[in-house]
Amino acid sequence: MLISARKLYNQLQDQLSDTLKKHYSTREIDTVLRWLLEHTLSLTQTDILVDKETALLDVQQKQLHHYVERLNQEEPIQYVLGECEFYGRTFAVNPQVLIPRPETEELVQLIVQQHSKAENLKILDIGTGSGCIAITLDKELPQSTVWALDNSPDALAITRQNAHRLQSSVEFVEMDILANTPNIEQLEMIVSNPPYVLQSERMNMRQNVLKYEPQTALFVEDTNPLLFYRRISELCTQQLTRVKWVYLEIHEKFAPEIKALLTQGGFVAVRTVKDMQGKDRFIVASR
Structure with missing residues (x-):
């Protein structure tokens, strides 16, 4: 199905707001959500800002749901995605x-x-x-x-x-x-x-x-x-x-x-x- 990047961002924010607010600042929450969308759908921050319309496949929707469940268990986003940026490079963690x-x-x-x-x-x-x-x-x-x-x-x-x-x-x-x-x-x-x-x-x-x-x-x-x-x-x-x-x-x-x-x-x-x-x-x- 087709969905706007901003709408998808807002949906994720609603699903994770209570959990993320316990551990992250507003700025950090924004970073977490952007990482999710970039990792799953290759949506950039610019795509979200311009509200780009994107195709959300069933497999991607299931993956996002799985990530949301893990984040709601308070698991750090880096472990959820299995990677972390360090000095301009991506490291597995x-x-x-x-x-x-x-x-x-x-x-x-x-x-x-x-x-x-x-x-x-x-x-x-x-x-x-x-x-x-x-x-x-x-x-x-x-x-x-x-x-x-x-x-x-x-x-x-x-x-x-x-x-x-x-x-x-x-x-x-x-x-x-x-x-x-x-x-x-x-x-x-x-x-x-x-x-x-x-x-x-x-x-x-x-x-x-x-x-x-x-x-x-x-x-x-x-x-x-x-x-x-x-x-x-x-x-x-x-x-x-x-x-x-x-x-x-x-x-x-x-x-x-x-x-x-x-x-x-x-x-x-x-x-x-x-x-x-x-x-x-x-x-x-x-x-």
């Missing part, structure tokens, strides 16, 4: 990996800006998840070699899928970094967005995050909030002594403690970088 965040794009941008002319740089991404950091660095810094490390075989399966679809030559390491040391000769850079949300902060988080995203990739115990940062500092001090640069996404509350760890680990230039929201979100260290 599922509940085995975190949904890439805009702040992490900022971390990647920092690295790309500072190392765009580097050659033969060896980079390790610890806790790679979907591979968004590792694969993006591999594509943006083509003269570098990048390793993607995770302790979850399910997460690495998604990383491999993304590397294949994006034609990335990133290399894979399945390892528990807390118990083992990666064997990468002359490694020069470590980048990581490790678990850093405190268990006590659960009550302040959206339910759709708590219900669907992998908890082990999000949370650390309140009694040991620097677990992964301490381990990275230890590795740089004891085994991976050739590492010259460390780039970390952090909990703003612990910026001073993380800076102190890296300073004790031999990094002479350690600084905090704020994200677009003005929060202390990244640590950049060099030696």
Whole structure:
């Protein structure tokens, strides 16, 4: 049947309004609905604005109904569609990996800006998840070699899928970094967005995050909030002594403690970088 893009948009909005308002702002709801229509019917934002008439096939109508049901169960739109945009590329995602965040794009941008002319740089991404950091660095810094490390075989399966679809030559390491040391000769850079949300902060988080995203990739115990940062500092001090640069996404509350760890680990230039929201979100260290 034929239907106008605006009418279809409004129908979806009515079907999802109660659920989406619990978790999204008006602007975010608009984005969710546009993603649905673009993914299902290839309708762009312009098509909606000009109220383009489009053919809605039975199979597409059923698919939209299925997506609406999942969204009404508070499942994030990225998992519903099975993909997420990151740094201008489309990455496959599922509940085995975190949904890439805009702040992490900022971390990647920092690295790309500072190392765009580097050659033969060896980079390790610890806790790679979907591979968004590792694969993006591999594509943006083509003269570098990048390793993607995770302790979850399910997460690495998604990383491999993304590397294949994006034609990335990133290399894979399945390892528990807390118990083992990666064997990468002359490694020069470590980048990581490790678990850093405190268990006590659960009550302040959206339910759709708590219900669907992998908890082990999000949370650390309140009694040991620097677990992964301490381990990275230890590795740089004891085994991976050739590492010259460390780039970390952090909990703003612990910026001073993380800076102190890296300073004790031999990094002479350690600084905090704020994200677009003005929060202390990244640590950049060099030696």
